[in-house]
Amino acid sequence: IAPGDAQTNLLLAGKIFFERGTEHARRGEWDEAATLFNEALQLQRDALGKDRVECARSLNAVGTALAELGVMFGALEALEEALWIRQRALGDRDPSVVVVTNNIELLDRQRREEDAHEYSV
Template sequence: AVEAAATDAAAAAATPDRDRQMSYAAALLIRCEALIYTGEYEESESLAARAVELYEQLRGRDSVECAGALHLRASCLQGQGRVEEALPLYREALAVRQEALGATHRHTTATITHLAMQLSYEGQHAEAEGLYRQVLEAHQRNLGASHNLTAQAVSNLAGCLHELGKLVEAEVLYRRALDVYSDTVGPRHRQVAFTLVGLAAVVREGGDLEAAEELYRRALDVCRTALGPKHPHAQMTLGALRDLLKERGKGEEADALEL
């Protein structure tokens, strides 16, 4: 259905009609999102770039529509590991969205989150921390403390604080996110597994290896059912638990451990 919409819109784009051109640009972004979901970043990036061109011509570079296309193009570049190209596009999209939609709008916070993730990936954790806090504040105000998106913002901030060595606050936040997820999506959900792994890493770095082992075991148990044995996160969790067991002198148990 998405491909058909893009094809129909492409035909419409041959006319000078502004509304049809706008529909074509929107269809390009729908197709782009579908390709991002399947990991086809190069093709999706070319579609997003074309949408940026169209919206810039039709609505202006500082329009909300163009900002949305810029955000998607940055996501495509991010997926290809082209961080230096993605960052300025995220910043540009963010500036427009903050001005037009406000700092707490869901589209604005989505761009802030993506920008923060890229900055963290580049090791710029201090700037990322400020952005993650901004998103958390917005979600708490708009959605409440017990919403899943708020829990995700809490978890993102916790991961950033871990990188900055702020272990005490990171642990508190991971436990807070874990409580929300356990109540909203249940204790066997993949988000619970992700959060348990983050918490285990913080606890391990803090020196409590016994508690960290228990957390990794819980995470691995959830991974088995929520993700399956072949999922990269399940494999990563298995590896982390094996490393910890060996560190604790449980080499034989570590070698025998399987998903």
């Protein structure tokens, strides 16, 4: 890596933040994971632009972390943006599109179950 290559340096830093976020997620430390995934996302966007597949991976991770924290609206927003990017770049049948679609469906099912429980109490 050339020290002067700002884009490469941003991407490398983003990769490090993403990996650290993944470590925290594995330990169930969702608040820290969400922060690190968001940092990775910002660095990727600074290096590549907003609508790149690399950003969709981080958006999916942000959405998953926020869902674990109970921040459903933010989680859904991140997952829907990840889905839009991946569908546009890779097509509807790409396995990564299916993964994000499943994450959105799980989040929606969880929200419906919480709503049903809230109304039954």
